[in-house]
Amino acid sequence: MWARLDLVLTKIAYFFQYNFAKVREINHKYAHPRIQMSGGVKLSLLFLRIYLLFLVVLLVYKFATLVGAR
Amino acid sequence: MKLLSKTYYQYRKIWKTIKLYFILSGPGLIVMVADNDAGGITTYAATGAKFGYHLIWFLLLLIPVAYYVQEMTVRLGAVTKRGHAEAIFDAFGSFWGWFSLLDLILVNWLTLITEFIGMTAALHIFGVPPYITIILVCLLMGIMVLKGRYWTWEKIALLFCALNLVYIPAAFMVHPSIPAILQEGLIPHFPGGFNSTLFFFLMANIGTTIAPWMLFFQQSAVVDKGMKEKDIPWGKFDTLVGAILTIIVAIFIVIVVGATLKGVEIESAAQAFSALRLYNQHLGTMLAIGLFNAGLLGAICISLASSWAFGEVFGWAHSLNSKIKEASWFYTNYFITLISAGLIVLIPKAPLVLITLFVQVVAVTLLPAAIVFLLLLLNDKKIMGEYKNTLWQNMIGTTIVLVIVTLSTLYGISILFPTLFN
Numbered sequence: 439m440w441a442r443l444d445l446v447l448t449k450i451a452y453f454f455q456y457n458f459a460k461v462r463e464i465n466h467k468y469a470h471p472r473i474q475m476s477g478g479v480k481l482s483l484l485f486l487r488i489y490l491l492f493l494v495v496l497l498v499y500k501f502a503t504l505v506g507a508r
Numbered sequence: 509m510k511l512l513s514k515t516y517y518q519y520r521k522i523w524k525t526i527k528l529y530f531i532l533s534g535p536g537l538i539v540m541v542a543d544n545d546a547g548g549i550t551t552y553a554a555t556g557a558k559f560g561y562h563l564i565w566f567l568l569l570l571i572p573v574a575y576y577v578q579e580m581t582v583r584l585g586a587v588t589k590r591g592h593a594e595a596i597f598d599a600f601g602s603f604w605g606w607f608s609l610l611d612l613i614l615v616n617w618l619t620l621i622t623e624f625i626g627m628t629a630a631l632h633i634f635g636v637p638p639y640i641t642i643i644l645v646c647l648l649m650g651i652m653v654l655k656g657r658y659w660t661w662e663k664i665a666l667l668f669c670a671l672n673l674v675y676i677p678a679a680f681m682v683h684p685s686i687p688a689i690l691q692e693g694l695i696p697h698f699p700g701g702f703n704s705t706l707f708f709f710l711m712a713n714i715g716t717t718i719a720p721w722m723l724f725f726q727q728s729a730v731v732d733k734g735m736k737e738k739d740i741p742w743g744k745f746d747t748l749v750g751a752i753l754t755i756i757v758a759i760f761i762v763i764v765v766g767a768t769l770k771g772v773e774i775e776s777a778a779q780a781f782s783a784l785r786l787y788n789q790h791l792g793t794m795l796a797i798g799l800f801n802a803g804l805l806g807a808i809c810i811s812l813a814s815s816w817a818f819g820e821v822f823g824w825a826h827s828l829n830s831k832i833k834e835a836s837w838f839y840t841n842y843f844i845t846l847i848s849a850g851l852i853v854l855i856p857k858a859p860l861v862l863i864t865l866f867v868q869v870v871a872v873t874l875l876p877a878a879i880v881f882l883l884l885l886l887n888d889k890k891i892m893g894e895y896k897n898t899l900w901q902n903m904i905g906t907t908i909v910l911v912i913v914t915l916s917t918l919y920g921i922s923i924l925f926p927t928l929f930n
Contacts, residue, residue: 460823464822468598471600471601472598472890472891473888473891474890482884486876
């Protein structure tokens with residue numbers, strides 16, 4: 439039984455190791471954006487960051503209020 | 509004799525064109541009709557019950573919006589031969605890539621739950637227990653992807669798309685007043701003034717007509733189908749037909765419910781169709797089957813959109829043309845997404861209504877990001893070459909982005925200050 443458990447744990451560990459390595463590989467592969475970073479693109483991405491942050495805060499607030507009211 | 513041969517030549521030419529369309533059609537039609545999923549049907553039914561025919565004009569406005577957004581994915585997929593997730597990683601780097609991918613996975617999973625809610629509720633009308641529905645759906649969807657190739661899957665999906673048209677004859681069965689539809693529905697106005705309730709409904713209708721998963725799905729489907737640059741006009745036509753069809757179905761749902769249940773507070777399409785069974789049993793039965801079909805079609809597309817996106821980014825084999833052994837991660841992802849979403853619906857006292865509400869809202873608030881990326885990608889000469897956006901396409905695209913961003917922001921503000929629009 440212990441041997442089987444050990445095998446399962448090894449497989450799980452391998453799964454995570456493999457996927458973390460894969461994520462690192464993806465991060466490395468796409469480290470540099472290929473799109474031409476013109477002023478318009480940079481401005482759009484900056485706007486998007488601010489905008490999404492704003493929306494996430496609003497949605498979290500709404501969710502917390504709804505859950506609190508239940 | 510000459511006239512006869514000319515007529516025969518013309519006939520052959522037209523027939524060839526139709527055959528070519530049937531070969532190349534699919535992604536646009538499926539994505540658009542699947543857009544009328546269980547959540548969508550609920551939204552349109554609730555719109556009909558709340559406002560009658562008064563918001564039909566608004567639905568008509570969504571045809572060009574849906575078309576212009578989706579046709580960009582056809583061009584991007586056919587030119588780059590890459591799915592949307594991979595295109596974002598490649599163009600904008602890993603930060604935005606992970607953001608879009610994880611975002612998509614979350615929204616898709618939540619949406620898939622709503623599809624299961626719709627399907628179980630629809631079959632519950634006929635006394636089928638939820639767990640049976642979930643097992644049947646998982647089996648059916650498993651067979652669809654494992655037993656064939658992309659083409660087989662697409663043809664079965666198109667069959668389900670045809671079933672989505674059930675709402676059109678249903679509308680004729682309730683004998684709606686045509687003058688009332690024309691008078692109330694086609695003149696743009698805000699029934700009862702612009703208030704937070706109306707605003708919520710407008711947002712929900714946008715959210716259900718254009719969703720982030722659709723961008724990812726259609727682009728991946730275009731790639732999996734193997735469409736090339738020369739097929740772009742057909743892909744665009746396919747998308748246009750789909751856009752018109754999806755809105756026509758939406759309008760007919762509004763008409764069915766608007767004609768019969770106006771003023772009734774409804775929480776779900778299943779509840780509305782259950783009530784309609786008392787009005788006309790055949791009608792209610794037809795609509796309930798339509799709801800199940802809508803949920804199934806949505807589930808088929810959404811679970812695939814997630815698996816395709818993961819496959820593209822992680823470099824797994826990710827085609828429906830691949831066998832299980834060749835694309836084990838792709839199919840594992842597909843089934844994990846599917847089964848886990850189904851199991852959530854079976855949890856007693858799970859906040860299903862809250863999930864349904866949030867999925868539309870989260871989708872519409874995250875949509876701007878997806879469209880901005882699309883617009884930026886379509887403007888990159890290095891990526892798109894001669895297929896990059898024209899000035900006219902950019903003007904339309906930018907207007908759509910601005911309208912969606914403005915509506916999302918206004919919605920956000922209306923959450924913080926609920927009395928602002930009253």
